Amino acid sequence: MTPTTALETPAPLKSVEPRSRAAQVQKLVSAGGIEAWLVEDYAVPLVAVEFAFKGGASQDPAGKPGAANLLSGLLDEGAGPYDAEGFHRALDEDAIELSFSTDRDNFHGRLQTLARNVGPAFSLLRLAVAEARLDAEPFERVSAQIAAGLRRELNDPDHVASRAFREKAYFGHPYGQPVRGDLDVLPTLTRGDLVEIRSGVFARESLKIAVVGAIDAETLKQHLDDVFGALPQRGSLIATPEAAFGDVGQRFVVDVDVPQSTIRFGRPGLARRDPDFFAGMVVNHVLGGGVFSARLFREVREKRGLAYSVYSQLLNYDHGAMLYGGTSTKNERAAESMAVIEAEIRNLSEVGPTEEELDKAKKYLIGSYALRFDTSTKIASQLLHLQTEGFDVDQLDERNRQIAAVTMEDAKRAAKRLFGDASLLVAVAGRPVGM
Numbered sequence: 001m002t003p004t005t006a007l008e009t010p011a012p013l014k015s016v017e018p019r020s021r022a023a024q025v026q027k028l029v030s031a032g033g034i035e036a037w038l039v040e041d042y043a044v045p046l047v048a049v050e051f052a053f054k055g056g057a058s059q060d061p062a063g064k065p066g067a068a069n070l071l072s073g074l075l076d077e078g079a080g081p082y083d084a085e086g087f088h089r090a091l092d093e094d095a096i097e098l099s100f101s102t103d104r105d106n107f108h109g110r111l112q113t114l115a116r117n118v119g120p121a122f123s124l125l126r127l128a129v130a131e132a133r134l135d136a137e138p139f140e141r142v143s144a145q146i147a148a149g150l151r152r153e154l155n156d157p158d159h160v161a162s163r164a165f166r167e168k169a170y171f172g173h174p175y176g177q178p179v180r181g182d183l184d185v186l187p188t189l190t191r192g193d194l195v196e197i198r199s200g201v202f203a204r205e206s207l208k209i210a211v212v213g214a215i216d217a218e219t220l221k222q223h224l225d226d227v228f229g230a231l232p233q234r235g236s237l238i239a240t241p242e243a244a245f246g247d248v249g250q251r252f253v254v255d256v257d258v259p260q261s262t263i264r265f266g267r268p269g270l271a272r273r274d275p276d277f278f279a280g281m282v283v284n285h286v287l288g289g290g291v292f293s294a295r296l297f298r299e300v301r302e303k304r305g306l307a308y309s310v311y312s313q314l315l316n317y318d319h320g321a322m323l324y325g326g327t328s329t330k331n332e333r334a335a336e337s338m339a340v341i342e343a344e345i346r347n348l349s350e351v352g353p354t355e356e357e358l359d360k361a362k363k364y365l366i367g368s369y370a371l372r373f374d375t376s377t378k379i380a381s382q383l384l385h386l387q388t389e390g391f392d393v394d395q396l397d398e399r400n401r402q403i404a405a406v407t408m409e410d411a412k413r414a415a416k417r418l419f420g421d422a423s424l425l426v427a428v429a430g431r432p433v434g435m
Contacts, residue, residue, distance in 0.1 A: 021373065021396035025383065030221035032229040036209035037383045037393065038217055041376060047118055047213035048376040049111040049125075050384040054206030056102040058174040058240045059197050064189060066181015068107060068201075070143060071194040072100040075109075077138035079127035084138045087124070096121045098128065104175055105240075105318040106388050107201050112377060115214035122223040129202065130230055134191050143186055150183050157262035157328070157429040164254050165264035165324075165427035168247045175243050175320055203235030204228060210383035212376040243320030249423040251435055261334040261430030262326070265341065269314050269321035270418060272389055278402045279414035281314060285361040286353045287344065287419075288312030288325055293360055295344045300327060306337045316389075323418060334432030342422050349419035352412035366400045 026038045060067045076091070076098050078084040091098055094117040101108045109129070113121035153159035163178060170176035181189075207228060211220055245268040270280040281289075288296040288311045300310045312325035329337045353361070373379050386395050428435060 022393045025393045025396070026217055027393060028217050028221060030224045030229075032225040034204065034207070034209070034221075034224040034228050036211055036220065036224060037387065038210075038215075038220055039212045039379060039383070040214075040216060041212060042214045044376070045115040045214050046376055047111075047113050047115055047121075047211065047215050048380045049209070049211050050108070050377075050380040051207065051209040052106040052108045052384055052388050053201045053203065053235075054106060054388070055197075055201040055235065055237045056106045056108075057104050057177065057179040059107075059201055059238055060174070060177065061193055061196065064181075064185055064193060065177040066146070066179070066186055067189050067193045068102040068197050069180050070146065070186075070189055071134075071197055072102045072107065073142040073146065074134050074138055074194065075100045075128045075132045077142060078133040078135050079124075080131040080133075082127070083133070083135065087127075090120070090124055094120050096124060098125060100128070102179065104179065108384075110377075118215060118219070118223070122227055126227040129227060132198075134194055136191075139191060143189070146180060147183060147186050150180060150186070154183075155256070157256050157258055157260070160254050160256055161262040161264045161326070161427050161429035164252055164429065165266065165425065168250070168252055168427060169245055169266065169322065169425055170243050170320065171246055173243045173320075174240055175317060200236040200238070203232050205234045206237075207231075208384055208387035210380040210387065212380040212383070240319050243317070245320065245322055245425070247425045249425070251426040251428070253432060253435060254427070254429045255431060256429045258430050259331060260328050261331050261428050261432040261435075262328045263334065263338065263426065263428050263432075264324070264326045265338070265424045265426045266322050266324040267420065267424050269316065269323045270414070271321050272316045274321075276410065276414040276417055279406045279410040280418045282358065282361045282365065282403065282406050283348060283353060283411050283415040283418060284312055284314050284323065285365060286357045287348055290361060290364055293357075293364070295348070295357075296325070296327075296341060299340050299344055300337060304336075304340065306333050306340065310337075310341070331431045332433045334428060334430070335434035338426060338435070342424065345419045345424070346422035348415045349422060350416075352408065352415050355408065358406070358408060358411055362403055362406060365403050369400055 024039055028038055029035050057068045076087060078087050082090060095114060096117060097112040099110050111121060111125050167176050248267050270277050286295060288294045291297055296310045300306045307327040307329040310327035312323060315322050315324050327337060372382050
């Protein structure tokens with residue numbers, strides 16, 4: 001098979017169709033049944049691997065937020081015959097980058113290595129995945145590092161506002177819990193909690209893998225079997241219920257003695273599989289997604305000088321979706337800022353975007369997509385993201401076509417659904433006047 005190259009978009013020519021990204025992806029299955037997406041690229045002698053198991057922070061034991069995050073911080077702190085120091089020395093000797101992280105729905109791993117060190121890199125990855133030691137010393141050390149970060153965040157208005165917003169939006173749901181945990185809960189986490197999460201989450205059934213770089217399919221298959229082949233086929237995930245977005249129309253203030261108010265606002269969003277999702281993406285770009293062209297940037301910053309930054313975005317999870325945004329402004333002008341934001345949201349809901357706004361948003365979203373594929377790690381990340389969201393490889397090409405197909409009628413309908421009556425859940429950290 002002729003090796004493919006990195007997912008590139010050539011300079012646009014009217015007579016030439018853009019190169020298909022999907023056609024460059026090999027979908028392979030190892031002898032042991034491990035599936036992966038591969039893009040062979042020998043331009044640079046590197047291999048980037050991204051993988052994820054279904055079940056992230058939503059799998060934290062009841063009343064113990066932060067357990068999955070702590071586990072992610074310990075997998076490279078000693079495994080198999082290596083203690084923490086020995087494991088990191090082995091990584092450093094061959095310039096191997098290995099890390100783990102967790103979000104609300106997935107447990108992630110990332111590996112980057114020089115092509116000549118692929119063997120040692122995958123061997124160390126296998127140890128981290130299958131034989132992490134979770135020794136007492138690194139357990140205490142990593143816990144202390146997380147606790148130090150949590151203490152710093154107690155007086156960080158951005159963190160305080162974001163946390164208050166999420167707790168209200170998804171009260172009583174795993175999505176409302178802090179991924180990194182609580183200072184009061186962190187000392188109660190045990191090695192047994194982490195072992196329980198690992199045994200429930202690390203299973204081949206939900207494993208998604210993306211690889212980009214100087215490696216051929218047959219070599220990759222062998223390494224995948226070595227790394228993941230011994231894992232159980234099925235895990236034991238805790239069922240995550242659908243998340244109902246709450247407290248729309250309510251405002252909550254957390255008193256923080258700072259001169260500026262940090263504001264977070266939002267309301268229910270559109271699910272990733274909703275027929276209006278791409279139209280919603282376009283109208284959100286008009287509202288607050290395009291930094292300089294967005295209405296919020298123009299009305300809040302340029303015209304009134306209320307804030308340096310203001311934004312909105314669509315956040316999607318396996319069991320919920322939201323429109324989410326934020327800004328920071330002087331305490332005395334917080335109420336005015338929110339009034340402007342709500343007015344723009346209401347106008348978009350009732351009137352919709354202009355033809356010019358619609359055209360600019362679509363062109364930006366389509367044109368900027370190529371920037372997500374300009375490095376091996378970015379390509380691997382995008383391939384993994386599609387897999388964890390349940391899409392096939394053809395979505396690499398379909399995404400821009402679906403955005404281009406959004407009509408004014410689609411945009412107005414999506415705006416009405418997304419923005420509704422402009423009622424928002426608002427959480428503020430600071431001492432806002434009039435709120």
